[in-house]
Amino acid sequence: MTDRVVRTLDRSEHLAAYEVFAEALHAPRGADENRERIERAHQVGRCLGAFDGDELVGTARSVDASVAVPGGGSVPASAVTGVGVRPHRTRRGVLRELMNAQLGAFRERGVPLAGLLASEGAIYGRFGYGVATVERSLRVWRHGTRVREQAPSGGDVELLDMDAAVRRVPEIYRSLAPARPGMLSRPEQLWAGWEGFYRRSSGVARGVVYHGRDGVEGYAMYLVERGRDGGDGACVLSVDDMLACSDSAFAELWRFLLGVDLVDRVEVSNRPLDEPVDALLDDPQACRTTGMHDHLWLRLVDVPAALAARAYGPDAAVVLSVHDPVLPDNSGTYRVSAAGVERTDLAAQLRAEVDTLAMLYLGTWRPSALAGVGRLEVIDPAAVEPADRLFAGAVPPWCGTGF
Numbered sequence: 516m517t518d519r520v521v522r523t524l525d526r527s528e529h530l531a532a533y534e535v536f537a538e539a540l541h542a543p544r545g546a547d548e549n550r551e552r553i554e555r556a557h558q559v560g561r562c563l564g565a566f567d568g569d570e571l572v573g574t575a576r577s578v579d580a581s582v583a584v585p586g587g588g589s590v591p592a593s594a595v596t597g598v599g600v601r602p603h604r605t606r607r608g609v610l611r612e613l614m615n616a617q618l619g620a621f622r623e624r625g626v627p628l629a630g631l632l633a634s635e636g637a638i639y640g641r642f643g644y645g646v647a648t649v650e651r652s653l654r655v656w657r658h659g660t661r662v663r664e665q666a667p668s669g670g671d672v673e674l675l676d677m678d679a680a681v682r683r684v685p686e687i688y689r690s691l692a693p694a695r696p697g698m699l700s701r702p703e704q705l706w707a708g709w710e711g712f713y714r715r716s717s718g719v720a721r722g723v724v725y726h727g728r729d730g731v732e733g734y735a736m737y738l739v740e741r742g743r744d745g746g747d748g749a750c751v752l753s754v755d756d757m758l759a760c761s762d763s764a765f766a767e768l769w770r771f772l773l774g775v776d777l778v779d780r781v782e783v784s785n786r787p788l789d790e791p792v793d794a795l796l797d798d799p800q801a802c803r804t805t806g807m808h809d810h811l812w813l814r815l816v817d818v819p820a821a822l823a824a825r826a827y828g829p830d831a832a833v834v835l836s837v838h839d840p841v842l843p844d845n846s847g848t849y850r851v852s853a854a855g856v857e858r859t860d861l862a863a864q865l866r867a868e869v870d871t872l873a874m875l876y877l878g879t880w881r882p883s884a885l886a887g888v889g890r891l892e893v894i895d896p897a898a899v900e901p902a903d904r905l906f907a908g909a910v911p912p913w914c915g916t917g918f
């Protein structure tokens with residue numbers, strides 16, 4: 516037993532929470548000079564603090580958002596961020612208390628899903644989070660390659676400075692109707708964090724917007740810096756946020772990125788696994804995958820509601836037993852089919868911990884693959900192939916939002 520208390524912080528305590536988070540991440544504290552933006556990034560009523568006596572020792576916050584799921588729907592989801600415990604107060608259960616309180620609050624508010632980006636992969640599985648999207652980082656050496664002539668062309672690009680990007684990009688993102696499973700809505704608090712990321716960067720950030728036949732069809736945010744990583748002195752154009760909603764937008768944004776003078780290479784992070792950048796170029800070898808990373812981790816807070824919110828492949832049904840040690844109401848047996856999801860007394864064919872269910876949820880991982888590594892327990896082998904068909908999505912899930 517400890518005499519620690521976890522409670523919701525009020526607005527006047529948000530800067531102190533930010534300081535704890537910055538300290539935990541070894542980032543400069545600097546709350547004062549960024550006060551206005553930090554305040555905008557915190558949603559009132561969604562920031563938790565853990566106190567040891569009077570000392571704020573840990574924090575976790577969230578933002579009300581939604582996630583696109585297979586079938587075209589979108590499900591309310593709490594975007595969890597700002598998780599940190601002061602370095603001299605770690606490994607004594609502070610995070611566990613914060614996570615338990617936060618998940619309890621999500622449950623009370625009836626939020627079916629929670630999502631986060633994990634700083635380290637070994638932390639969040641125990642709280643029921645699983646890797647729900649895997650994304651690709653890539654590098655294109657600019658000299659000696661270009662977008663193939665046969666790729667779609669036309670339209671025009673418009674350049675934005677940072678102030679214009681702050682005014683325009685949020686509305687563009689909203690209007691392009693994020694629909695790929697895993698894509699997150701971006702409430703104003705996430706845009707405040709997005710702005711902070713670019714304003715704090717050492718390079719100059721700019722946006723490029725693509726105007727096609729039907730209006731705005733895509734954008735990219737980019738920074739140009741010399742020797743950003745690795746110290747090889749190369750001039751690097753890096754893209755951390757890009758959305759292309761048509762073939763022309765994809766080709767023309769890349770034509771622009773590869774055409775920026777003085778740049779040696781273009782580095783792009785967190786892209787969909789099936790985005791055909793290599794095939795777009797006249798030299799596919801100019802494009803190298805530099806990483807495939809977990810990005811969005813999901814947590815099914817309300818298992819039946821979350822399962823019922825997505826669509827499933829046709830002509831298959833499985834009986835799945837779920838175990839949730841943190842939110843035990845979720846534990847039970849569910850019959851899942853394209854017709855719907857219901858609790859059942861039928862004998863389970865497959866058994867999953869709730870973090871494994873999160874890995875299956877958007878379709879990133881096949882049930883057979885997770886069974887093969889011992890994450891999904893197979894009671895009836897005949898259920899594996901139908902489960903693969905049930906959970907598969909039409910395209911690889913992708914989030915693409917940093918938060």
Ligand SMILES: CC(=O)SCCNC(=O)CCNC(=O)[C@H](O)C(C)(C)COP(=O)(O)OP(=O)(O)OC[C@H]1O[C@@H](n2cnc3c(N)ncnc32)[C@H](O)[C@@H]1OP(=O)(O)O
Pocket residue numbers: 539540573595596597598599600601604605606607608609610611612631632633634635637638641
């Ligand atoms: C969504 C985001 O915001 S991601 C950013 C997360 N924050 C950071 O990475 C900042 C630096 N790290 C920290 O602030 C802290 O070390 C935290 C938040 C990761 C962990 O906080 P703590 O209070 O030390 O965790 P706590 O003591 O409650 O540990 C709970 C469990 O997680 C485990 N755990 C905690 N940190 C880690 C870690 N980094 N790696 C692996 N396991 C961990 C503990 O061993 C414990 O395991 P148990 O289930 O076997 O008991």
